[in-house]
Amino acid sequence: MKQVHLLLLIIFNTTLTSFGQQSDLSVEKIMRDPKWMGNFPSNVRWGENGENIYFNYNPDQNPSDSLYKISISNLDLITKVSWKEQVALVPTGEYNADKSKKIYTRDGVLYSYDSKKDKEQELLSLGERISNPTFLKDESIIAFEMADNIFTYDIEEGKISKLTNIKTGNKPSKKEDELSKKESWLKKENTELLKVIQEREEKKELSKSYRAATKKKEPYTYYAGKKRISNLQITPNGKFITFNLITSSEERKNTFVPDFTDVSGYTTNLNTRPKVGEEPSKVEMAIYNIEKDTVYLVNTESLPGITDLPDYVTDYPDKEWKKENRSVIPANPKFSSKSKAIINIRSTDNKDRWIALLDLETGELSSLDRQRDEAWIAGPGIGYGFGGGTLGWLPDDQHIYFQSEASGYSHLYLLNVETGKKTDLTPGQYEVFDPQLSNDKKYWYLTTSEVHPGERHFYKMPVMGGEMIKLTSMQGNNQVSLSPDEKHLAILHSYSNQPWELYIKENKIKSNSRQLTSGQSSEFKAYQWKDPEHVTFEASDGQTVHARMYKPSAEAFNGAAVIFVHGAGYLQNAHMWWSSYFREYMFHNLLSDLGYTVLDIDYRGSAGYGRDWRTGIYRHMGGKDLSDQVDGVNYLIENEGIDQSKVGIYGGSYGGFITLMALFNESDTFHSGAALRSVTDWAHYNHGYTSNILNEPFNDPIAYKRSSPIYFAEGLKGHLLMAHGMIDTNVHFQDVVRLSERLIELGKDNWEMAVYPVEDHGFVEPSSWTDEYKRILKLFNQTLLE
The missing domain is CATH 2.40.10 (Thrombin, subunit H)
Structure with missing residues (x-):
C-alpha cells in the first residue's frame, strides 16, 4: 500500500512541478478566494466638502467590501463609515x-x-x-x-x-367615430321616427355646446402610442423639452439558456440576449415647444452621408443595395447657458458619428463634425448608443468640445460653432481619457498615454490648448480623483506586480505622493511576484506589436512556451499596471517557475493603440489577431530559444475564440491549447458587439464564415481542451455544444471538454477556477514536455 501511495505522489508531483522544477505557488493556492491576496481599495471619491476621501475596502475580510474614509486632517487613520453616516452622504447631483x-x-x-x-x-x-x-x-x-x-x-x-402631458397609448377616439355603419343607420332611423328621442338628443347637443364654450382649455397631450419615453431634458431657459421615443422591434427573439442547477430542482430557462442581426430598436428625438404647445420630431434626413452605403457592398455585386436614410441613435442634447443645443448622433450601422447643432424651433440639424469609419466608430470618449461620450460647451457659448479619432488616435477637440474651425488640443500618437474642465473653466484635467501605451498619467492644460503639465509621476496606472477645491489628488495607483493602493498628492508638479493604504497580505508578499518584461516585435505586415513576457530562470528553462490571449478583443493587457486578469497573472508566475516562457500579447483589435489597431480585425476576426500570435511565437523561437514543437496557447472568451482558430488554422505552430468560454460561431453572438466588426450575417456572410472557428474544425491536429460554464448568458453553452458535435462528426478524438454547471461567463466559485486551471496545467505538461 505504501508503494502505491508513493507512486501516486510521484505522478502528482510530476504533473504539478513540470518534471523536477518546483514553485512556491500552486493552482490550488492562487485560485482561492481573492481575499487571500489582501485588501485593496476601489471606487475612490471625495466627500462633498473635500475633507474626506471615501473608498470601498475590506480589512476585516468580510463577505464584501464596506465604505471607509480617510480625513485629510489625519492621513494615518482609516475609519469605517457607519451606516448612519453613509446614508447621510450627499449623492451625485x-x-x-x-x-x-x-x-x-x-x-x-x-x-x-x-x-x-x-x-x-x-x-x-x-x-x-x-x-x-x-x-x-x-x-x-x-x-x-x-x-x-x-x-x-x-x-x-x-x-x-x-x-408636459405625455401619455403612452393612442389618443382615444370619440364614441360616435367608433360606431359601425349598421349602428349609425339604426341611430339615425330611431331619432327620425321618435320625436321624444330627437328632442332629448337636441338638448344634449345644446348642453355639450355650452360646456365646451365655458370649459377651460385642456392642456396639450402628446400620445406616444407603443413608443417608450426616455431621456427627458429641459433647456436652461425653460422653453423647450427634448425626449426620445423608442420603438422596440416586434420581431426581436431572445435566446434561452437552461439552468440545470436551479434551486427549485427543476430545469429552468434563463431569458438572455438575441443573436446578432435581430432588428434593433428605432430611436427618434422629439421636441416639445412650450410656448407653441406642440411636439415635433428632430429631422435627421439632412445629415451629410445619411444614405451612404458601406464599402463592403462591393463584395456582393449580385445583391441589390438601396440607398436610403439610415436609422440613427440620437444621444441627449447638450445645452449652452443660452440654450443652444448640440447633439451626438450615431448611425445604427455604426459607420458614422455626427455632432450637429440642433435648431430647437424647427427640429432641423446643422452638421458640425462628421466622423466616418468604414469599420466602426469607437475609441475612448467617443460614446456609444445613448451615451454621447465627451461632449459639451465652453462658457463662451461659441466653442464646443468633443473627442474624435480623426487623427487616428482619440484626442480632445475644440470647434467654433460660428466659424467651423476645429482644433486638436492634444495632437500625437497617444490617447486621451476622461477630460474635465476645472472649476474656473480655465484649464483641462485629463489622463493620457503620452508617456507610453502601457502607462496612464494625469495632466493639466489650458482650456484653449497649450502645454500639458504632468501631475503624476508613479510608473504604471494613475486613476485620479480631484478634490472639490482642486487642491489635492486622490490617486488609485498600481504597477505590473503591485495591486491597487490609494495615494494622496497636492495638486502641484513637484509635490510627492503619499501612500495611504497597504493592503497586501503577508502570504501574498512572501512570494516575489515577477515584473513581466515589456517587449515589442514586428508583425508579418510590418506593424509593431506590444507584449509582456514572463521568463523562467536559466535553471528552470524547459524550452516550452505558452501564449496567453486576453479576452474582450478591445482590451489592453500588455501594460504596466495590475491586471484585471490577476488570476492569469499569478498562473503565469507559476508557469515561469516551472520553466515555461509566457507571452501575453496585445494583438490586433486591442485597446490603447489607436484607431488602425482597434479596427485591424474588421470583417476578419481570426486574421491579423491570429497572425500576431504566430509572429509572437516566431519572436520567442528567434530570441528566447523556444523549441517550435513546444508551444501552447490559451485564453478565455475572445481569447478562447483565438485559441480555437489557432489550433484549427495554425496547427503547425500551436501543439495544444485551452479554449475557455469560447465563441465558436459569431452568428450566434450578440448584436451590439458583433455587428460592428462583422456587420450582419445576412448582409455580410463572407465575414462570418471566415471568422468562425466552427468552419475550420477539420484543421485540428494538436490536443484541445474546451471549458465552459453551462449557465453562461454571454457566450452561450450552445456554442461549444455545436462545435463538439462538429468534432464528433469529423472523427476527431484529440479533444476534451470540461463543463461547469453553476458558472456564468465569469467564474465565481474558487473550486471551478481551481479545476479549470489544473486541467490547463496538466494539458501543457503532458503535451509540451513529454
Whole structure:
C-alpha cells in the first residue's frame, strides 16, 4: 500500500512541478478566494466638502467590501463609515453656477445641499419617484422628471407646475367615430321616427355646446402610442423639452439558456440576449415647444452621408443595395447657458458619428463634425448608443468640445460653432481619457498615454490648448480623483506586480505622493511576484506589436512556451499596471517557475493603440489577431530559444475564440491549447458587439464564415481542451455544444471538454477556477514536455 501511495505522489508531483522544477505557488493556492491576496481599495471619491476621501475596502475580510474614509486632517487613520453616516452622504447631483447649492434625489425624494452651510434640506416628496433634477437659468426654479413628464418647482413660492402631458397609448377616439355603419343607420332611423328621442338628443347637443364654450382649455397631450419615453431634458431657459421615443422591434427573439442547477430542482430557462442581426430598436428625438404647445420630431434626413452605403457592398455585386436614410441613435442634447443645443448622433450601422447643432424651433440639424469609419466608430470618449461620450460647451457659448479619432488616435477637440474651425488640443500618437474642465473653466484635467501605451498619467492644460503639465509621476496606472477645491489628488495607483493602493498628492508638479493604504497580505508578499518584461516585435505586415513576457530562470528553462490571449478583443493587457486578469497573472508566475516562457500579447483589435489597431480585425476576426500570435511565437523561437514543437496557447472568451482558430488554422505552430468560454460561431453572438466588426450575417456572410472557428474544425491536429460554464448568458453553452458535435462528426478524438454547471461567463466559485486551471496545467505538461 505504501508503494502505491508513493507512486501516486510521484505522478502528482510530476504533473504539478513540470518534471523536477518546483514553485512556491500552486493552482490550488492562487485560485482561492481573492481575499487571500489582501485588501485593496476601489471606487475612490471625495466627500462633498473635500475633507474626506471615501473608498470601498475590506480589512476585516468580510463577505464584501464596506465604505471607509480617510480625513485629510489625519492621513494615518482609516475609519469605517457607519451606516448612519453613509446614508447621510450627499449623492451625485447638479450644482448651480457658483457651486453654492446642489440638487439631487435620494429614494425618489428631491433634496438640496447648501455647500457653505454643509446642510441638507428635503424639498419634495410626492409619492412618485422624482429623477434628473436640474437648475433652470433662473436658479430659483428646479426642473425634474416624474412619471415620464417634466415638472418645475419654484423654490421661493413652493409652487409645482407640470410642463408636459405625455401619455403612452393612442389618443382615444370619440364614441360616435367608433360606431359601425349598421349602428349609425339604426341611430339615425330611431331619432327620425321618435320625436321624444330627437328632442332629448337636441338638448344634449345644446348642453355639450355650452360646456365646451365655458370649459377651460385642456392642456396639450402628446400620445406616444407603443413608443417608450426616455431621456427627458429641459433647456436652461425653460422653453423647450427634448425626449426620445423608442420603438422596440416586434420581431426581436431572445435566446434561452437552461439552468440545470436551479434551486427549485427543476430545469429552468434563463431569458438572455438575441443573436446578432435581430432588428434593433428605432430611436427618434422629439421636441416639445412650450410656448407653441406642440411636439415635433428632430429631422435627421439632412445629415451629410445619411444614405451612404458601406464599402463592403462591393463584395456582393449580385445583391441589390438601396440607398436610403439610415436609422440613427440620437444621444441627449447638450445645452449652452443660452440654450443652444448640440447633439451626438450615431448611425445604427455604426459607420458614422455626427455632432450637429440642433435648431430647437424647427427640429432641423446643422452638421458640425462628421466622423466616418468604414469599420466602426469607437475609441475612448467617443460614446456609444445613448451615451454621447465627451461632449459639451465652453462658457463662451461659441466653442464646443468633443473627442474624435480623426487623427487616428482619440484626442480632445475644440470647434467654433460660428466659424467651423476645429482644433486638436492634444495632437500625437497617444490617447486621451476622461477630460474635465476645472472649476474656473480655465484649464483641462485629463489622463493620457503620452508617456507610453502601457502607462496612464494625469495632466493639466489650458482650456484653449497649450502645454500639458504632468501631475503624476508613479510608473504604471494613475486613476485620479480631484478634490472639490482642486487642491489635492486622490490617486488609485498600481504597477505590473503591485495591486491597487490609494495615494494622496497636492495638486502641484513637484509635490510627492503619499501612500495611504497597504493592503497586501503577508502570504501574498512572501512570494516575489515577477515584473513581466515589456517587449515589442514586428508583425508579418510590418506593424509593431506590444507584449509582456514572463521568463523562467536559466535553471528552470524547459524550452516550452505558452501564449496567453486576453479576452474582450478591445482590451489592453500588455501594460504596466495590475491586471484585471490577476488570476492569469499569478498562473503565469507559476508557469515561469516551472520553466515555461509566457507571452501575453496585445494583438490586433486591442485597446490603447489607436484607431488602425482597434479596427485591424474588421470583417476578419481570426486574421491579423491570429497572425500576431504566430509572429509572437516566431519572436520567442528567434530570441528566447523556444523549441517550435513546444508551444501552447490559451485564453478565455475572445481569447478562447483565438485559441480555437489557432489550433484549427495554425496547427503547425500551436501543439495544444485551452479554449475557455469560447465563441465558436459569431452568428450566434450578440448584436451590439458583433455587428460592428462583422456587420450582419445576412448582409455580410463572407465575414462570418471566415471568422468562425466552427468552419475550420477539420484543421485540428494538436490536443484541445474546451471549458465552459453551462449557465453562461454571454457566450452561450450552445456554442461549444455545436462545435463538439462538429468534432464528433469529423472523427476527431484529440479533444476534451470540461463543463461547469453553476458558472456564468465569469467564474465565481474558487473550486471551478481551481479545476479549470489544473486541467490547463496538466494539458501543457503532458503535451509540451513529454
